[in-house]
Amino acid sequence: xxxxxxxxxxxxxxxxxxxxxxxxxxxxxxxxxxxxxxxxxxxxxxxxxxxxxxxxxxxxxxxxxxxxxxxxxxxxxxxxxxxxxxxxxxxxxxxxxxxxxxxxxxxxxxxxxxxxxxxxxxxxxxxxxxxxxxxxxxxxxxxxxxxxxxxxxxxxxxxxxxxxxxxxxxxxxxxxxxxxxxxxxxxxxxxxxxxxxxxxxxxxxxxxxxxxxxxxxxxxxxxxxxxxxxxxxxxxxxxxxxxxxxxxxxxxxxxxxxxxxxxxxxxxxxxxxxxxxxxxxxxxxxxxxxxxxxxxxxxxxxxxxxxxxxxxxxxxxxxxxxxxxxxxxxxxxxxxxxxxxxxxxxxxxxxxxxxxxxxxxxxxxxxxxxxxxxxxxx
Numbered sequence: 001x002x003x004x005x006x007x008x009x010x011x012x013x014x015x016x017x018x019x020x021x022x023x024x025x026x027x028x029x030x031x032x033x034x035x036x037x038x039x040x041x042x043x044x045x046x047x048x049x050x051x052x053x054x055x056x057x058x059x060x061x062x063x064x065x066x067x068x069x070x071x072x073x074x075x076x077x078x079x080x081x082x083x084x085x086x087x088x089x090x091x092x093x094x095x096x097x098x099x100x101x102x103x104x105x106x107x108x109x110x111x112x113x114x115x116x117x118x119x120x121x122x123x124x125x126x127x128x129x130x131x132x133x134x135x136x137x138x139x140x141x142x143x144x145x146x147x148x149x150x151x152x153x154x155x156x157x158x159x160x161x162x163x164x165x166x167x168x169x170x171x172x173x174x175x176x177x178x179x180x181x182x183x184x185x186x187x188x189x190x191x192x193x194x195x196x197x198x199x200x201x202x203x204x205x206x207x208x209x210x211x212x213x214x215x216x217x218x219x220x221x222x223x224x225x226x227x228x229x230x231x232x233x234x235x236x237x238x239x240x241x242x243x244x245x246x247x248x249x250x251x252x253x254x255x256x257x258x259x260x261x262x263x264x265x266x267x268x269x270x271x272x273x274x275x276x277x278x279x280x281x282x283x284x285x286x287x288x289x290x291x292x293x294x295x296x297x298x299x300x301x302x303x304x305x306x307x308x309x310x311x312x313x314x315x316x317x318x319x320x321x322x323x324x325x326x327x328x329x330x331x332x333x334x335x336x337x338x339x340x341x342x343x344x345x346x347x348x349x350x351x352x353x354x355x356x357x358x359x360x361x362x363x364x365x366x367x368x369x370x371x372x373x374x375x376x377x378x
Contacts, residue, residue: 004032007097008089011039020174022051024364071096091116098139107374110143118281152285152308171289173296174360183268194226198269201290203233208275214327216251230254266297274303300347317350
């Protein structure tokens with residue numbers, strides 16, 4: 001049985017991508033450990049879905065000291081362990097994973113959860129960013145395989161890293177919840193005739209939450225719609241204030257729900273919204289996990305017209321698009337869906353059709369194939 005180590009430099013409370021990948025590897029027969037950072041109230045070692053999670057680093061309020069001590073501990077502990085392959089999640093895990101691969105003479109996989117070099121880095125030191133950028137390029141070139149979340153990002157990374165071994169594994173949920181749910185109507189007393197438009201995820205400006213709330217304001221007197229904002233983030237209080245101050249009668253706020261309950265709430269909506277803004281190339285080429293959460297729940301979508309996301313939606317005819325950042329354009333798309341029931345019914349049917357192929361089971365086969373090839377070569 002091959003021993004696999006996944007490295008991520010977070011406390012690993014919730015990370016659906018890491019959970020999906022490691023669970024699939026265990027189901028296939030691999031022995032999988034996750035190395036991550038220690039955190040307040042979290043055990044040093046725990047088991048989730050037969051995946052062993054090991055947390056490293058000093059208990060300190062200084063993030064840099066926690067990070068450095070964790071890296072040293074991970075490397076020292078690995079000296080005495082049998083490891084056949086190491087899998088780094090994001091650029092901050094790449095250095096320690098690379099050194100581990102050199103020390104143990106094993107294959108390295110770099111799982112780039114985003115297009116880091118072209119992402120929006122607020123309040124970061126330019127000098128530090130340049131160092132990390134060069135470090136990522138130099139280490140990623142040495143990876144035996146690189147994994148990205150969309151074809152657009154994969155194609156970019158092949159040129160950027162000068163590494164042809166780049167594969168796409170999309171952020172598609174692995175969990176399901178059979179049956180139908182109507183949790184929002186039950187909780188908020190929303191009438192049956194209203195079409196529920198749901199935004200779930202981080203409440204932030206770059207996710208286009210302002211665009212959605214502006215559209216909701218414009219449609220406040222439309223008795224055929226209701227809007228749900230579900231999640232937490234820096235704009236949560238602003239959304240609540242807007243709902244109260246403008247007395248919006250068709251807009252509701254729901255805090256973040258446990259991961260295991262999420263799909264039940266998603267299924268309780270009618271149409272999923274994603275209004276992420278094109279603030280950087282990483283956004284333009286992204287395929288967000290929220291998009292696939294809507295699809296997995298059987299819901300059509302209305303999304304901003306970013307390159308990868310709009311191509312997926314329009315190609316599969318599972319939703320409508322609107323001009324990113326434009327509440328007027330979003331209103332127009334919503335009104336198109338509301339005014340013609342056949343539009344939503346057709347998109348919903350297409351969603352159900354593609355769910356037969358656009359699912360984690362198929363994505364995990366790509367992951368397993370990469371592992372088999374690398375382990376056979378080594």
